[in-house]
Amino acid sequence: MDTAPDPLTFRDAAESDVPALVALIESAYRGDASRGGWTTEADILEGQRTDPEGVRTVIAAPGSRLLVVERDGRPLACCQLEHRGAAAYFGMFAVSPGHQGEGLGKQIIAEAERTVRADWGVLEMHMTVISVRNDLIAWYERRGYRRTGRMTPFPYGDERFGIPLRDDLQFELLIKRLATVPASQ
Structure with a gap:
């Protein structure tokens, strides 16, 4: 008999999480390991996606949170939330x-949206996506982003963001209007 996996837990990242989070982010987007998933950027960018300093900056910045998503104490995912008015x-x-x-992305983005509504009272979520990432943009559109x-x-020449393999990269802003939370909750 199959049993359901243990539930996901969400928590704010700490300094001690930095090495594991850098490895997770790199594995999801760059290099051969990233080809095991569908979010790879390996065909459009080489080099790093982030580094320890970048992750530390997100953790420490005022109005910013880096959520770690775990199962059985192991980090499976993460996302940055930043309060911008x-x-x-x-x-x-x-x-x-x-x-x-496995459907984790849907659960994580729903929790991120719930968190920013509850903690900051915001009614819109913004993100930027490399405009040639049509499959990823379509995924976000199915989640209500426009x-x-x-x-x-794209910051060409700044290798902190990777080494572009094409000359047409730019970021597109995607926005989702978040539902209001009823006053009784």
């Missing part, structure tokens, strides 16, 4: 390639 920013989202396609057509340039 009337909206929250969702970023640094990574699910371990071996656990992609394309805005507002683009920002």
Whole structure:
């Protein structure tokens, strides 16, 4: 008889999580390991996705949280939440390639949306996605995010964000209006 996996737990990242989170994020997006999942950027970017300093900055920044998603004490995913006035920013989202396609992403983004509504009272979630990532953008659209057509340039020449393998990379802003929480809750 199959048993359901243990539930996910969500907690704020600590300094001691930095090495594991860097490895998780890198494995989800870059290099051969990332090809085990569907979120790989290995065909458009080489080099690093993040580094310990970048993760530490997100953990320590005021109005920022880096959620660690665990099962049985093992980190399976993470996401950044940043309070930006009337909206929250969702970023640094990574699910371990071996656990992609299990529905974890849907659960994590729903919890992230619930968290920013409850903790910060925001009614909109913003994110940026590399505009050529059509499969990823379509996934977010199925979760209620809409394309805005507002683009920002990719930071070519700054290897902290990777080494581009093509010259047409830019970030598109995606936005989702979050449902209001009834006053009785």
